[in-house]
Amino acid sequence: MSVITTEKQGDILVITSNNPPVNALGAAVRQGLAAAIEELNGDDSLKAAVIRCDGRTFFAGADITEFGKPMQEPGLPTVVDAIEASEKPVIAAVHGTALGGGCEVALACHYRIAVPSAKFGLPEVKLGILPGAGGTQRLPRVAGVPFALELAAKGDPVSAKAAQAAGLVDRIAGEDSLTADAVAYAKEVADTRPLPRASEKPVSVDPGVFDEFRKTNARRMRGFDAPAEIINVIEETVEKPYAEGVQRERNGFMKLIMGTQSAAMRHIFFAERKAAKIDDVPEDTKLRPIKKVGVIGAGTMGGGISMNFLSAGIPVTIVEMQQEALDRGTGVMRKNYEASAAKGRLKPEQVEGAMGLLTPTLSMDDLADCDLVIEAVYENMDVKKDIFGKLSKICKPGAILASNTSYLNIDEIAGSTDRPGDVVGMHFFSPANVMKLLEVVRGAKTDKDVLATVMDVAKKIKKVAVVAGVCHGFIGNRMLMPRQVEANKLLMEGASPQQIDKVHVEFGMPMGPFQMSDLAGVDIGWHRDPTRIESIRDALAAEGRWGQKKQAGFYDYDDKRNPSPSARVAEIIEDFRKKTGAVQHEVTDEEIIERTLYTMVNEGAKILQEGMAQRASDIDVVWIYGYGWPVYRGGPMFWADTVGLKTIVAGLEKHGFEVAQLLKDKAEKGERFN
Numbered sequence: 276m277s278v279i280t281t282e283k284q285g286d287i288l289v290i291t292s293n294n295p296p297v298n299a300l301g302a303a304v305r306q307g308l309a310a311a312i313e314e315l316n317g318d319d320s321l322k323a324a325v326i327r328c329d330g331r332t333f334f335a336g337a338d339i340t341e342f343g344k345p346m347q348e349p350g351l352p353t354v355v356d357a358i359e360a361s362e363k364p365v366i367a368a369v370h371g372t373a374l375g376g377g378c379e380v381a382l383a384c385h386y387r388i389a390v391p392s393a394k395f396g397l398p399e400v401k402l403g404i405l406p407g408a409g410g411t412q413r414l415p416r417v418a419g420v421p422f423a424l425e426l427a428a429k430g431d432p433v434s435a436k437a438a439q440a441a442g443l444v445d446r447i448a449g450e451d452s453l454t455a456d457a458v459a460y461a462k463e464v465a466d467t468r469p470l471p472r473a474s475e476k477p478v479s480v481d482p483g484v485f486d487e488f489r490k491t492n493a494r495r496m497r498g499f500d501a502p503a504e505i506i507n508v509i510e511e512t513v514e515k516p517y518a519e520g521v522q523r524e525r526n527g528f529m530k531l532i533m534g535t536q537s538a539a540m541r542h543i544f545f546a547e548r549k550a551a552k553i554d555d556v557p558e559d560t561k562l563r564p565i566k567k568v569g570v571i572g573a574g575t576m577g578g579g580i581s582m583n584f585l586s587a588g589i590p591v592t593i594v595e596m597q598q599e600a601l602d603r604g605t606g607v608m609r610k611n612y613e614a615s616a617a618k619g620r621l622k623p624e625q626v627e628g629a630m631g632l633l634t635p636t637l638s639m640d641d642l643a644d645c646d647l648v649i650e651a652v653y654e655n656m657d658v659k660k661d662i663f664g665k666l667s668k669i670c671k672p673g674a675i676l677a678s679n680t681s682y683l684n685i686d687e688i689a690g691s692t693d694r695p696g697d698v699v700g701m702h703f704f705s706p707a708n709v710m711k712l713l714e715v716v717r718g719a720k721t722d723k724d725v726l727a728t729v730m731d732v733a734k735k736i737k738k739v740a741v742v743a744g745v746c747h748g749f750i751g752n753r754m755l756m757p758r759q760v761e762a763n764k765l766l767m768e769g770a771s772p773q774q775i776d777k778v779h780v781e782f783g784m785p786m787g788p789f790q791m792s793d794l795a796g797v798d799i800g801w802h803r804d805p806t807r808i809e810s811i812r813d814a815l816a817a818e819g820r821w822g823q824k825k826q827a828g829f830y831d832y833d834d835k836r837n838p839s840p841s842a843r844v845a846e847i848i849e850d851f852r853k854k855t856g857a858v859q860h861e862v863t864d865e866e867i868i869e870r871t872l873y874t875m876v877n878e879g880a881k882i883l884q885e886g887m888a889q890r891a892s893d894i895d896v897v898w899i900y901g902y903g904w905p906v907y908r909g910g911p912m913f914w915a916d917t918v919g920l921k922t923i924v925a926g927l928e929k930h931g932f933e934v935a936q937l938l939k940d941k942a943e944k945g946e947r948f949n
C-alpha cells in the first residue's frame with residue numbers, strides 16, 4: 276500500500292499520507308507528494324487539493340533515520356517548492372504535531388487549516404540543525420520575524436490558536452471534522468487568485484530584533500551552534516529574494532548536520548526512546564493497573580515525587596510520622612504549585628485539582644489500597660528494611676513496592692519482604708518534580724511486569740526512565756563518585772575549586788563539582804563530628820560552611836546566592852595540603868578533564884561490562900537528564916567516542932588509572948561505545 280494515496284472528492288483532490296508512526300517525510304512520502312501535486316496540476320477536472328495525514332499526526336518532520344545516509348530524490352526542499360508552485364491551491368489539513376519538515380510542508384501550502392488541538396513547531400534546533408526546507412524563509416514572511424525566531428531558534432511547539440494569531444494558520448477546523456472542513460475550505464478558495472505564496476510575501480523587520488533575541492536567550496543558547504546559525508540565516512536573508520535566501524539556509528543546514536553537535540543530539544533523541552525498552556521484557560507485557568499511589572516521607576523528595584503523580588491526575592496518599600512534618604511537606608507542595616501558577620504555568624483550578632488528589636496521613640495502614648508505594652525516607656538501610664517489612668503485610672497483593680534510594684541495595688531491601696518480585700527501585704533526581712530522569716533499579720527478583728509497569732508509569736509522569744542494575748550508586752551516582760574523588764584530589768594537588776568548576780562549566784555542564792556540592796549541601800553524608808577532619812569537605816562542614824544554604828561552602832555567597840571565591844576556603848585547603856604533605860604541581864585544565872571526565876567514562880565502561888546498564892546510550896541518557904551533561908556532546912559515552920577511545924585510554928593510563936577491560940578492548944579494536 277503506497278504511503279501516499281489520492282482520492283477525488285468532486286473537484287478536490289484529497290492527498291493522504293499513511294506512514295506510521297508519525298508520518299515522517301521519508302523518501303516514499305516525498306515521492307508520493309510530488310506525484311500527487313503533478314496529478315493535481317495535470318487533471319483539468321481538479322480545482323484544488325487537500326494534504327492530510329492518517330494516524331496520530333500530520334507530518335512530524337523529516338525522517339531522522341534517513342540522516343547520514345545518501346538522500347533519495349526528491350529532497351524535501353524540492354517537494355515543498357513544487358507544492359507552493361502549484362497553479363491550483365493546496366490546503367494543509369493539520370492535526371497532531373506539524374513539526375520540522377511537516378511545518379515546512381504546511382508553510383508551502385497556500386492555506387492552512389488545523390484542529391484546535393494541533394501544534395506547530397520547528398524543533399530542528401533540538402537536533403542541532405535548522406529548518407532545511409524553506410522554513411527560515413517562509414515562516415518570517417507568513418508570521419513575522421519575532422515569531423519565526425521563537426519557533427525556529429528555541430524549537431518549542433505552539434498551539435493552533437497561537438499559530439492562527441501569528442498568521443501561520445488561516446482557519447480552525449472542528450476537532451472531529453478536519454477533512455470535511457478542509458475540503459469545504461478548498462472549494463471556497465478554489466478560484467481565488469493570486470495564490471498566496473509564502474515565499475513571495477513581503478516582510479518588514481526591525482533590524483534590532485536579532486540582537487535583542489540573542490541577548491534575551493544567551494544563557495539558553497550557550498554552547499549550542501544551531502540557534503546562533505538560525506538567527507544568522509534569518510537575519511542575513513529576511514530582505515533577500517527567496518531563491519538567494521534558501522541557498523543560505525541550505526549552506527547553514529549542511530554545515531550543522533555534518534557537525535558533531537547534531538550527531539550528538541540525534542543520538543540522544545533515539546537513545547531516550549531506546550532506554551524505554553527493556554531487552555528481555557516483551558513490549559506487550561500486561562501492566563499492573565496504577566490508579567492510586569502511596570508515598571512514604573513528605574520531605575523534599577517525597578513531596579516532589581508526589582507532585583509528579585498529582586500533576587498527572589493520579590491520587591496520592593502521603594505518609595509521615597509526625598503531623599508537623601506532614602503539614603510542612605504538604606505546605607511545600609502547595610507552595611510549589613502556587614509558584615507555578617504565579618508564573619502562568621498553571622491555572623489556579625489546576626493547583627486545587629492537584630492538591631485535591633492528595634491524602635495526607637500518619638498511618639501506613641492507609642496505604643493498603645495503593646497500587647504503587649514509593650518509599651522516600653532518609654538513606655538508612657535498617658529504616659528502609661523495617662518499612663518494607665511492614666509494607667509487605669499492609670499492601671494488597673500485586674501492589675508494587677518501590678524505594679527512592681539513591682544508592683542502597685534493592686535486593687537487600689527486597690529481602691525484608693515476602694514478595695521480592697514486587698520490589699523495585701525508583702530513583703528520582705532532586706528536585707523530583709522538576710528533574711526528568713528516573714533510574715528504575717531492577718532487583719534480582721523484580722518481576723518483569725513490575726518493570727514494564729514502572730516504565731509505563733514513568734512515561735505517564737513525563738519522566739525519562741533508564742533501567743539500572745543493583746550496584747552502589749546505580750548508574751549516575753556511581754559515575755559521579757570518581758569525578759568527586761578526583762576533583763578533591765586535584766584540590767589537594769594545587770587546583771582551586773573555581774579552576775575545576777570553570778573547566779566543567781566551559782565544557783558545558785550547568786555547574787562544576789564544587790558548585791554542585793554547595794547546592795546539594797556540603798554536609799550531605801557528613802559524619803557530623805567537627806573534631807574528625809579527614810578531608811577538606813570535613814574541614815568546611817566543621818566550620819558550618821554547609822553550602823549555599825549557609826551562604827558559605829566551597830564559595831562565599833551573597834543574598835542572591837551569587838558565588839565568589841573564598842579566602843577562608845583557600846586557607847583551609849592550604850592548611851590541609853600542608854597537614855597531609857600532599858605533593859603540589861601545576862594542574863592544567865587538560866588534566867582536570869582527564870582525571871574527572873575520563874574516569875567517569877571508565878566507570879561507565881565498568882557499568883556496561885557488569886551489565887548494570889543495558890546500553891552505552893542509556894548511560895548517556897542518565898547524564899543528560901540527571902545531571903545536565905550538555906546535550907550537544909551526546910552524553911559521556913558518546914563524547915568518549917568523539918574524543919576517541921584510544922585517547923581516553925592513554926589519558927587514564929597517564930594518570931595511573933586501571934582501565935576497564937571493555938574500554939581497553941574497544942580502544943584496541945577501534946570500536947565505539949555507541
Ligand code: T1G
Pocket residue numbers: 296297299335336337338339340351372374375376377379398399402404405406407408410545548549
Ligand atoms: N523521524 C523518524 N522517526 C521518528 C520521528 C522522525 N522525525 N519522530 C518520531 N519518530 C519515531 C520515534 O523514534 C518513535 O519510534 C516513534 O516515532 C514514536 O515517537 C527538513 C530536517 C512527533 C512529538 O524533531 O518530537 O524535519 O521508538 O516515542 O512521544 O527542516 O516523536 O516507536 O520505534 O517520540 O508521541 C524534525 C521529532 C525532524 C520531531 C511524537 N522533527 N519527534 O512524540 O512518540 S528534522 C522532529 C517528536 C526536520 C526539516 C528537518 C516526537 C513526536 P519507536 P515518540 P511521542
